[in-house]
Amino acid sequence: MYMYSIQREMRKNKGGIFLLSLLCGVLILSSGAVAQQLYLPAAPPANPADYGKVILDNYASSGPGPVVFDHWLHRSKFTCRLCHVDVGFAMQAKATGVSASTNRQGFHCGACHDGKREFEGKPIFASCSDAVNDKQCDRCHSVGKKDARKYNYSSYTAKFPKGIYGVDWEAAEKNGSVKPVDFLPGISIKRSNMQSRPDFSIKAGLEWVNPVIFSHEKHAIWNGCELCHPEIFPTTSKAEAKYTMFSNIEGHHCGACHLKVAFSLNNCVKCHQRAPTWVKGN
């Protein structure tokens, strides 16, 4: 009788341990999924060529099909400011209103791609012109069309300095591998050179995370002032500024660019200058 009750208890405990293990597993898995969804930046695509790729499919059901826009190609030639301020490309999907008609009128892609402007001594091909053939349309309307695009990421960026994930654009700009143009005749306004603002430090929310050293100079080269202020970074007093990794991961503040085009948020030490404070020798 006594042996029977012990065996029964053990069976019960085994069941309990099994249930407890199951519960722990579910909790771990669910918390991982939740953490991934809420707190961790999504890993950038495996192929750096796909980082910052934009598919414009406003009119996908008709015509030559969706357009593929490669940020890596255009950012090697032009500043972010030129396209997002002077030319008028919005920072949010579907907010620009680009169409074949606007391109033909000389706006959006057509601001440069008009068949007349020259870049590096060569005319820039016209976008959405009636005079062009299907092969030329396919250079942009290239979704699912093999070998339609002229430039290949690997060969184009072969000589650019690389970081842990694709091209290190900041280093490329610094060593002259890329010289992004910031002025489009007839569209840009002549302005004086910006007086650099001082760098500043942003304290991290956690004690073991090193502060961010923010460089105005590095950002201003690509963005000018009005691309970031006030729409991405509105006015606040220093005491009230609340830039968190949570808001970044949700696509606000730094995440407006560093989640989609500029180096990924996963590259912690690019902003938090050094490894966490608990790392030996830090």
Next chain:
Amino acid sequence: MFKRKIVAILLLTALGFLGGVPAIGEPGLQTAQAAPAREAWQNEFDEVCSKTQDAMTFSEEQLIALIQRCDALLPQLEKLDETRKKVFTGRLRMCRGLYVYVLDSKRNEKK
């Protein structure tokens, strides 16, 4: 014979100047297009929005004046056709926004 050569060289040089010299010093993109006639609002737009790089150097009064000029320009831009309206009101919104941002920052610093 020698005089003729000199005259010919001088004439050719003069023709070169009259024909125009391509812009020097503007890097990157060049345009072969003749500049279209500019509308009145464009000069004011260029004048107002060309100062964004210097915004931090302006006094509060100068910034307020620029913001007021942006506000005065908006009704003119809203009369443009749809695409131009969207592009130029967007650009105006950004440059006005920057002036407001700098003005607010300056006021915050004083607090």
